[in-house]
Amino acid sequence: MNKRWTFGEIKNYVEKNSESKLLSTEYHGFSQKLLFKCSCGNNFEKTFTKFKNKNQRKCDVCEPPRPSR
């Protein structure tokens, strides 16, 4: 039961749930990397799944990726 997100819903979600901004202008699916702008000014790419489900809502500088161990 995966909800199908529209681009508008994703943009809203990003604005309401993070300090980052969405720079991408279209969304084609869960595997697509979206371009975000972090509150520090860095741009970063992430899939929306990671952004939403794994709480990766900032760039790698503000929030370094944790090694999965």
Ligand SMILES: [Zn+2]
């Ligand atoms: Zn940052």
